């Protein structure tokens with residue numbers, strides 16, 4: 001289930017992107033609002049950042065649950081799953097029109113931080 005913060009962020013996003021009523025977050029995200037001023041640009045960037053932070057917080061919660069569920073420390077870093085995530089993210093990039101190489105760099109860096117967090121959480125839960 002999405003968290004309250006994510007629900008709120010998605011609702012705000014929907015309100016802001018009122019021209020798109022399909023309910024499809026990917027389609028809405030791909031269509032940016034037209035800006036006339038730098039203030040418009042920064043307002044939109046700040047709004048998107050709030051949405052991203054809410055989504056990252058939700059992602060981190062699942063990583064912490066993975067730390068609880070995984071039976072062995074060796075299972076924390078899973079190379080096959082990392083490649084599976086990258087493949088799926090790149091497929092989504094083709095749908096949303098985002099640069100696949102940029103996304104791959106971002107996701108690999110992001111996952112390293114998430115994995116480091118998962119190791120810390122796995123150890124904490126078993127102290």
Ligand SMILES: O=C(O)C(=O)C[C@]1(C(=O)O)C=C[C@@H](O)C=C1
Pocket residue numbers: 063066076077078079081082085111114115118
């Ligand atoms: O899918 C998992 O097993 C996770 O713990 C999540 C995640 C990720 O960040 O997506 C993190 C660690 C694993 O190496 C693979 C993927």
